[in-house]
Amino acid sequence: MGTKFKLKQKKQVGKDAALALLKRMLLIRRFEETLARLFADSEVKGFVHLSIGQEACPTGVCAHLTNDDYITSTHRGHGHLIGKGGDIKLAMAELFGKTEGYCKGRGGSMHVAAFDLGILGANGIVGAGLVLATGSGFSAKYQNNDRVTACFFGDGASNQGTFHEAANLASVWKLPILFVCENNGWAEFSPQSSHQKIEKVSTRAVGYGMPGVTVDGDDIEAVYSATADAVAWIRKGNGPILLECLTHRWEGHYAGDPQPYRDQDELQAITQHCPIERFKKQLIERKTITAAEFEALSVEVESEIGEAVEFGRQGTDPNPQDFMSYIYAD
Amino acid sequence: MSMGFNTIAGAISQAITEEMRRDANVVLIGEDVTTGIFGVTAGLVDEFGTDRFCDTPISENAIIGCAVGAAMTGMRPIAEIMFQDFLTCCMDPIVNQAAKMSYMSGGTFSVPMVVRSPGGAGLGAGPQHSQSLASWFMGVPGLKVVSPSSPIDAKGLLKSAIRDNNPVIFLENKLLYFESGEVPDDIDFTIPLGQASVLREGDDVTIVAVSGMVPRALRVADELGAEGVSVEIVDPRTLYPLDTETILQSVKKTGRLVTAEEGVMTCGVGAELAALIAEKAYDCLDGPIVRVGTPHVNYAYNQEMEWATIPDEQDLVRAVKKAIGQE
Numbered sequence: 056m057g058t059k060f061k062l063k064q065k066k067q068v069g070k071d072a073a074l075a076l077l078k079r080m081l082l083i084r085r086f087e088e089t090l091a092r093l094f095a096d097s098e099v100k101g102f103v104h105l106s107i108g109q110e111a112c113p114t115g116v117c118a119h120l121t122n123d124d125y126i127t128s129t130h131r132g133h134g135h136l137i138g139k140g141g142d143i144k145l146a147m148a149e150l151f152g153k154t155e156g157y158c159k160g161r162g163g164s165m166h167v168a169a170f171d172l173g174i175l176g177a178n179g180i181v182g183a184g185l186v187l188a189t190g191s192g193f194s195a196k197y198q199n200n201d202r203v204t205a206c207f208f209g210d211g212a213s214n215q216g217t218f219h220e221a222a223n224l225a226s227v228w229k230l231p232i233l234f235v236c237e238n239n240g241w242a243e244f245s246p247q248s249s250h251q252k253i254e255k256v257s258t259r260a261v262g263y264g265m266p267g268v269t270v271d272g273d274d275i276e277a278v279y280s281a282t283a284d285a286v287a288w289i290r291k292g293n294g295p296i297l298l299e300c301l302t303h304r305w306e307g308h309y310a311g312d313p314q315p316y317r318d319q320d321e322l323q324a325i326t327q328h329c330p331i332e333r334f335k336k337q338l339i340e341r342k343t344i345t346a347a348e349f350e351a352l353s354v355e356v357e358s359e360i361g362e363a364v365e366f367g368r369q370g371t372d373p374n375p376q377d378f379m380s381y382i383y384a385d
Numbered sequence: 386m387s388m389g390f391n392t393i394a395g396a397i398s399q400a401i402t403e404e405m406r407r408d409a410n411v412v413l414i415g416e417d418v419t420t421g422i423f424g425v426t427a428g429l430v431d432e433f434g435t436d437r438f439c440d441t442p443i444s445e446n447a448i449i450g451c452a453v454g455a456a457m458t459g460m461r462p463i464a465e466i467m468f469q470d471f472l473t474c475c476m477d478p479i480v481n482q483a484a485k486m487s488y489m490s491g492g493t494f495s496v497p498m499v500v501r502s503p504g505g506a507g508l509g510a511g512p513q514h515s516q517s518l519a520s521w522f523m524g525v526p527g528l529k530v531v532s533p534s535s536p537i538d539a540k541g542l543l544k545s546a547i548r549d550n551n552p553v554i555f556l557e558n559k560l561l562y563f564e565s566g567e568v569p570d571d572i573d574f575t576i577p578l579g580q581a582s583v584l585r586e587g588d589d590v591t592i593v594a595v596s597g598m599v600p601r602a603l604r605v606a607d608e609l610g611a612e613g614v615s616v617e618i619v620d621p622r623t624l625y626p627l628d629t630e631t632i633l634q635s636v637k638k639t640g641r642l643v644t645a646e647e648g649v650m651t652c653g654v655g656a657e658l659a660a661l662i663a664e665k666a667y668d669c670l671d672g673p674i675v676r677v678g679t680p681h682v683n684y685a686y687n688q689e690m691e692w693a694t695i696p697d698e699q700d701l702v703r704a705v706k707k708a709i710g711q712e
């Protein structure tokens with residue numbers, strides 16, 4: 056079967072990379088927290104799924120992708136978008152349903168897509184991104200353009216037929232796809248133990264003849280290192296890899312979900328997994344950054360988020376009568 | 386008959402409870418049904434236990450396929466698909482398996498199952514969580530299609546659907562879940578499939594309204610009544626088999642037809658009704674048939690744009706005026 060893919064010891068990142076990763080995670084966190092408030096205040100409507108606590112996975116994975124690479128995303132997709140370099144102003148405008156938004160107000164939270172950044176869209180259909188990824192994988196291989204697709208999906212989605220069909224097809228055709236399972240232990244109101252009899256989704260890779268590895272998905276350096284190796288391996292034409300990131304869903308399934316089904320003690324203690332706090336602490340201990348540098352970064356992020364919210368709020372409402380546009384391409 | 390008061394969600398929950406008590410072969414499966422995303426089935430697991438009331442993994446194909454196989458082997462499963470939009474993820478077991486099994490087996494097998502699924506726009510949920518797909522299933526021989534608009538109908542029809550020996554697609558409406566009304570407590574109360582209900586009698590125009598459009602049509606009938614236009618409202622309740630007799634009778638009386646569905650009009654319920662009247666009651670028409678529904682578009686996330694495409698009272702009033710030549 057040619058080269059084997061093995062997970063190596065994770066590497067520590069240097070200062071510049073560390074600050075960039077921290078900033079991206081902070082952007083996702085503040086974006087989501089702000090959104091939660093806007094939703095509670097009914098400024099943002101519809102179905103909103105937050106990724107608070109899960110910032111390390113999209114950040115660490117997308118750090119190894121260029122603007123030309125592709126991602127497919129999920130209903131919980133804001134982190135993927137921001138991770139891939141999405142403009143938070145355009146994202147916020149979309150959530151406000153404005154013309155300036157990524158989808159001109161048509162798509163909203165569950166459908167944010169950005170052509171220029173290779174973001175093939177968040178998705179309201181669980182498991183749909185998995186099969187779309189085989190298509191961007193196919194085109195990249197056919198066009199011989201070296202592009203990789205990172206396909207994000209949840210533990211719950213790995214029970215869809217689409218997961219199994221996509222994994223098999225990608226493997227048989229050696230498609231350049233990094234399947235990224237964000238295993239947050241929950242699918243809506245169902246704990247993982249109730250919906251699958253495996254603990255590690257990565258073990259499913261065996262059945263499709265592709266490498267499968269699991270990392271601590273709240274440890275940004277673990278995600279970052281594993282992805283570096285995986286993407287390099289995939290770019291060499293070795294075929295797909297399944298990377299599972301173990302993480303935690305801090306919030307309800309959707310914004311406003313009171314979560315009666317969750318263990319309150321577990322929820323109380325959930326912040327101990329915080330990928331941002333953990334990384335920050337290590338970086339300061341290692342003297343890679345100072346506390347003051349982190350503070351400065353927080354302030355910077357805070358102001359960018361503030362600007363994005365204002366941008367979204369001040370956006371132009373689409374003309375409601377313009378609903379025929381974009382149903383078909385010109 | 387002793388009456389209680391309940392919402393549509395409550396009436397559905399009651400129907401499921403009564404039928405599960407009545408017949409041990411009735412089971413319910415679906416994603417997070419023990420909690421219930423809209424709360425419809427919340428709490429029922431306490432009585433029936435997880436052997437009969439089963440949360441499934443996110444696997445629509447397997448949910449429906451499992452229901453078909455179980456129905457073929459002696460059970461009466463109710464399968465829930467969380468949103469009508471996700472019915473697209475399990476079209477094979479619905480269309481090629483459930484619908485055709487009786488026929489393909491020369492009547493050897495029957496598939497007594499119900500697929501419950503809510504549809505409808507208006508929640509800002511975007512293009513993949515808002516569709517009303519009733520008409521898709523009307524064109525599949527072997528399926529029955531039910532779409533109630535009131536608590537009493539929801540209860541009576543769901544009970545009949547569960548007792549029916551055929552696969553029944555039971556289409557609910559998210560915005561209607563909390564509409565309330567009188568509901569009989571009698572456990573033997575059912576409403577036969579295939580019977581329309583005349584919700585309001587009138588002489589000038591017939592509105593045949595489906596699901597979420599029924600309350601809108603009733604409001605419009607009041608409004609137009611005050612202006613001296615007498616509107617008859619027929620709710621088919623079952624879309625296949627369609628109670629063509631009641632509909633024809635009404636249109637023959639009023640001489641005018643407006644159809645009202647929330648889904649996309651192209652090849653929709655209204656198209657079928659218009660064809661029915663054109664074929665069977667052409668001579669009785671005193672004006673053009675007018676369809677109300679969603680134009681050939683998707684539902685936007687932006688709520689104003691979404692509501693610009695969802696058919697509402699204004700569209701109905703306009704349609705009635707056109708039908709009666711008062712444009």
Ligand SMILES: Cc1ncc(C[n+]2csc(CCOP(=O)(O)OP(=O)(O)O)c2C)c(N)n1
Binds near residue numbers: 131213
């Ligand atoms: C085809 C389909 N089935 C069901 C749903 C409803 N739904 C939305 S998210 C979700 C849970 C997804 O769980 P997982 O894949 O683990 O992702 P997470 O929510 O944990 O990020 C479900 C059942 C859907 N959107 N699409």
